[in-house]
Amino acid sequence: MAKLAYLNGEILPVEKASVPVEDRGYQFGDAVYEFIQSFNGRLFCLEPHLDRLERSLAELDFPPVSRKTVRQGIEALFDRAKIKQAGIYIQISRGVQPREHAYADNLTPQIVMTIADLEGEIPAEYQKGIAVRTTQDYRWGRCDIKTVQLLPAALEKRRAMEEGLADTIFISPEGMVREATAANAFAVIDGRVLTHPLDEHILPGITRSVVLALCRELDLPHGEKYFTLEELYGADEAFLTATVLGILPVIRVDGHPIAGGVKGSKTHSLQEAFKQKVEQGG
Amino acid sequence: MAKLAYLNGEILPVEKASVPVEDRGYQFGDAVYEFIQSFNGRLFCLEPHLDRLERSLAELDFPPVSRKTVRQGIEALFDRAKIKQAGIYIQISRGVQPREHAYADNLTPQIVMTIADLEGEIPAEYQKGIAVRTTQDYRWGRCDIKTVQLLPAALEKRRAMEEGLADTIFISPEGMVREATAANAFAVIDGRVLTHPLDEHILPGITRSVVLALCRELDLPHGEKYFTLEELYGADEAFLTATVLGILPVIRVDGHPIAGGVKGSKTHSLQEAFKQKVEQGG
Numbered sequence: 301m302a303k304l305a306y307l308n309g310e311i312l313p314v315e316k317a318s319v320p321v322e323d324r325g326y327q328f329g330d331a332v333y334e335f336i337q338s339f340n341g342r343l344f345c346l347e348p349h350l351d352r353l354e355r356s357l358a359e360l361d362f363p364p365v366s367r368k369t370v371r372q373g374i375e376a377l378f379d380r381a382k383i384k385q386a387g388i389y390i391q392i393s394r395g396v397q398p399r400e401h402a403y404a405d406n407l408t409p410q411i412v413m414t415i416a417d418l419e420g421e422i423p424a425e426y427q428k429g430i431a432v433r434t435t436q437d438y439r440w441g442r443c444d445i446k447t448v449q450l451l452p453a454a455l456e457k458r459r460a461m462e463e464g465l466a467d468t469i470f471i472s473p474e475g476m477v478r479e480a481t482a483a484n485a486f487a488v489i490d491g492r493v494l495t496h497p498l499d500e501h502i503l504p505g506i507t508r509s510v511v512l513a514l515c516r517e518l519d520l521p522h523g524e525k526y527f528t529l530e531e532l533y534g535a536d537e538a539f540l541t542a543t544v545l546g547i548l549p550v551i552r553v554d555g556h557p558i559a560g561g562v563k564g565s566k567t568h569s570l571q572e573a574f575k576q577k578v579e580q581g582g
Numbered sequence: 583m584a585k586l587a588y589l590n591g592e593i594l595p596v597e598k599a600s601v602p603v604e605d606r607g608y609q610f611g612d613a614v615y616e617f618i619q620s621f622n623g624r625l626f627c628l629e630p631h632l633d634r635l636e637r638s639l640a641e642l643d644f645p646p647v648s649r650k651t652v653r654q655g656i657e658a659l660f661d662r663a664k665i666k667q668a669g670i671y672i673q674i675s676r677g678v679q680p681r682e683h684a685y686a687d688n689l690t691p692q693i694v695m696t697i698a699d700l701e702g703e704i705p706a707e708y709q710k711g712i713a714v715r716t717t718q719d720y721r722w723g724r725c726d727i728k729t730v731q732l733l734p735a736a737l738e739k740r741r742a743m744e745e746g747l748a749d750t751i752f753i754s755p756e757g758m759v760r761e762a763t764a765a766n767a768f769a770v771i772d773g774r775v776l777t778h779p780l781d782e783h784i785l786p787g788i789t790r791s792v793v794l795a796l797c798r799e800l801d802l803p804h805g806e807k808y809f810t811l812e813e814l815y816g817a818d819e820a821f822l823t824a825t826v827l828g829i830l831p832v833i834r835v836d837g838h839p840i841a842g843g844v845k846g847s848k849t850h851s852l853q854e855a856f857k858q859k860v861e862q863g864g
């Protein structure tokens with residue numbers, strides 16, 4: 301079957317889905333997005349994703365977008381595509397306007413979705429872990445809003461791959477570990493599972509919050525706390541989280557082996573608990 | 583006549599010009615642009631704009647784009663539209679690819695252009711000047727590359743207008759005056775015409791470089807030198823430069839009157855010299 305897309309209420313082959321060149325998403329990156337995954341035919345954490353989408357829209361002063369319309373669009377695309385393990389990409393731009401920096405008030409947000417089949421073997425990286433590099437964060441100052449201002453993430457993901465690595469982690473000017481190009485970063489330091497607190501520099505990841513909840517359920521000491529790159533180099537364990545990744549062990553950072561270069565035990569426990577949660581439907 | 587667009591070699595009404603939803607310009611802001619103006623039926627500074635476009639493409643590791651193709655496209659659109667004082671917007675995205683942060687190697691850059699009629703009365707602001715606000719710079723760290731990572735510029739232009747102001751100037755964390763949302767910033771301090779040096783935080787503006795050249799021709803003391811917001815508040819004169827603006831006097835910053843709230847004499851001399859240059863065709 302042709303790959304499908306959703307465009308303002310209509311489902312069509314992705315090759316036929318196009319947007320006007322004066323869409324502000326195209327000319328200004330004036331658009332927000334979400335990525336939702338399904339497991340065993342069920343959408344995982346749909347409502348938290350819709351919550352975050354609404355927050356993104358509100359932070360950017362978008363015209364109203366009906367949550368019901370978006371949810372129905374997601375469900376319609378998901379039903380039509382009949383993919384058990386699907387990845388649904390949802391992008392909403394502010395609308396179409398002759399090019400001008402200041403946005404007009406009367407715009408109609410454009411809603412676009414694509415769906416992909418993510419079924420496949422579980423990558424070996426879930427057991428053996430990944431190696432990453434770091435770079436100073438040069439993204440914009442509102443990475444808490446899930447927008448398409450993604451060029452630095454795209455460039456740094458590509459640079460990682462060119463170096464035979466899986467990803468790049470952004471480091472603050474003060475040396476704090478922020479997040480990877482499309483994933484939150486965790487480290488186990490002095491026995492505690494730590495991740496960057498929510499602020500304007502990281503995405504409030506859905507999987508991140510699921511993992512923090514699992515830490516509570518599993519009685520793992522944990523916290524939202526800034527930590528440095530030096531602390532990451534010396535961490536007991538490290539991992540990334542994202543909707544499309546789940547929990548991915550990090551075993552090497554800038555060439556420094558983490559936890560002796562093998563997946564740590566807390567990472568393993570969280571992976572197992574996450575797998576259970578996913579199988580239960582979230 | 584319908585507003586025209588150029589799309590990968592074809593000229594068509596702008597309403598019919600659309601791009602695939604999986605264009606990386608749409609999903610990642612993975613695109614660069616230029617804006618070229620014509621005066622009296624002649625394109626102004628076409629080659630410097632093409633130089634900068636080539637630099638943007640190279641900095642982002644885009645696949646090769648023929649300068650000749652772009653130039654011919656611009657000229658064809660300009661000839662067809664028959665607009666004497668035209669603004670031509672040129673956007674080149676890296677290409678179309680199923681959504682993935684890391685870009686593939688074999689993409690075909692998408693070339694899109696629109697053209698608008700900028701003819702009209704000279705706005706009163708060229709004589710009476712504009713009032714602006716400032717905000718701490720939260721844009722990405724490569725504003726020297728002319729990309730569509732423009733959401734902060736769009737938001738801050740709109741915020742200025744909501745406050746009845748003309749624009750917003752971005753200030754560095756160290757308190758240095760960088761540039762406005764789509765214009766370079768100049769100040770006359772201790773008799774010298776100053777502007778932010780070229781680095782990763784400002785656009786290498788074409789009009790900026792024309793103005794520096796005019797300072798040399800007019801024997802005005804000048805320099806590329808960092809200056810603080812406090813120095814701007816106390817400046818003798820201030821102005822913005824951009825292709826679409828030319829030289830626009832700034833007479834109020836964050837409520838502080840500059841030069842007693844009237845256009846300064848050096849600004850006036852530069853405006854006159856710029857006008858001459860434009861009439862001569864650059």
